[in-house]
Amino acid sequence: MTRKSSAPAPDSEGFFSRVYEVTKLIPYGRITSYGAIARYLGSGGSVRMVGWALNSSHHGQGFIPAHRVVNRNGLLTGKHHFGTSSTMQQLLENEGFTVEDDRVLEFRQRFWDPSAEL
DNA sequence: ATTCTGACAGCAA
DNA sequence: TTTGCTGCCAGAA
Numbered sequence: 270m271t272r273k274s275s276a277p278a279p280d281s282e283g284f285f286s287r288v289y290e291v292t293k294l295i296p297y298g299r300i301t302s303y304g305a306i307a308r309y310l311g312s313g314g315s316v317r318m319v320g321w322a323l324n325s326s327h328h329g330q331g332f333i334p335a336h337r338v339v340n341r342n343g344l345l346t347g348k349h350h351f352g353t354s355s356t357m358q359q360l361l362e363n364e365g366f367t368v369e370d371d372r373v374l375e376f377r378q379r380f381w382d383p384s385a386e387l
Numbered sequence: 388a389t390t391c392t393g394a395c396a397g398c399a400a
Numbered sequence: 401t402t403t404g405c406t407g408c409c410a411g412a413a
Contacts, residue, residue, distance in 0.1 A: 283411085316409090320395065340395060
């Protein structure tokens, strides 16, 4: 059996799907960084790919909380990629986050590391 | 096949 | 201290 029956096969889907899976696993009220996801995927150097994968997140039919993914500084670097420049901020604030100057306050407190949690 | 891009991160000045 | 450049990998043209 080359295929796993108890677990999905993100590998077959490609690097992108892996990012989607991890992003979907981000619990409500939590945020993570691109580097954390890339690192969890085993490609700590492909941080840039993570953001790019999320760029195609709209391709996924499931809801991908891409707004919960920010850069290591807690800055909403990808806010511009949402519907509007304020969409990402609105979503974060809607989850109880406090966004100031495109930056998530207490980002470190809300940080969710897949590599540590998973 | 090659070239370029890309929602970052780390290091240098 | 802040600002800027390079590196990194994987996918798209």
